[in-house]
Amino acid sequence: MSLPQFEYGDEVRVVRNVRNDGTYPGMDTGTLLIRRGSVGCVYDVGTYLQDQLIYRVHFLESGRTVGCREEELIPASAPWTPSLFEFRDNVTATCSFAVRGEVVVAQGQVGSVMKVLRDLPDGVQYHVHFGDGRVLQVPERSLCMADPQAEVGDEQ
Incomplete structure (x- = not known):
């Protein structure tokens, strides 16, 4: 497993819509949690199944803290081009x-x-x-x- 790309306090942007995979309490599986392009702050870095980095990111606008994989995040300062559609649309x-x-x-x-x-x-x-x-x-x-x-x- 590689070193984390982001650390506590880093501002990041999510590059895909994040939906509830069943681990977010109080919401149905498949419910949209965070829309692509939203910016949040890394709150914690952990692992899943000992080989996947998971970032706990707090999105102030929605008030949600959500687990994100590294490939779902880019630095908030990186260029971002919004799109109308996403993977699987x-x-x-x-x-x-x-x-x-x-x-x-x-x-x-x-x-x-x-x-x-x-x-x-x-x-x-x-x-x-x-x-x-x-x-x-x-x-x-x-x-x-x-x-x-x-x-x-x-x-x-």
Whole structure:
């Protein structure tokens, strides 16, 4: 196990939505605890299963103290580009996408965000899986949030 990247008192930003995995008391599993981009202060550093660093971070805005893995955090002073969607969000193509002239994703088709690419010169883009085994890199402006009932590959 490596040394902790953050220490007591460090201000950090969470880079993904943090949901209750069943360990946060008084809230249902899956409930959103902390929204991506929120800034908090490291309160403690511990381990889980002897091989994962867990940071106890207090988020003043929400009044919650939540356990975060190191890969979920960046220094609060680091550049941050907000995004509309996150990993596992279902999105809808607002236009058709073609590869070598062949339409591979129809306008209205639902896909699932596999990765968020924030540091690109053209703005935020996503790796989106559209259900046919194909993953495309798609700019944020070409997507909207899918209907919660829609499944990957569906057309809305």
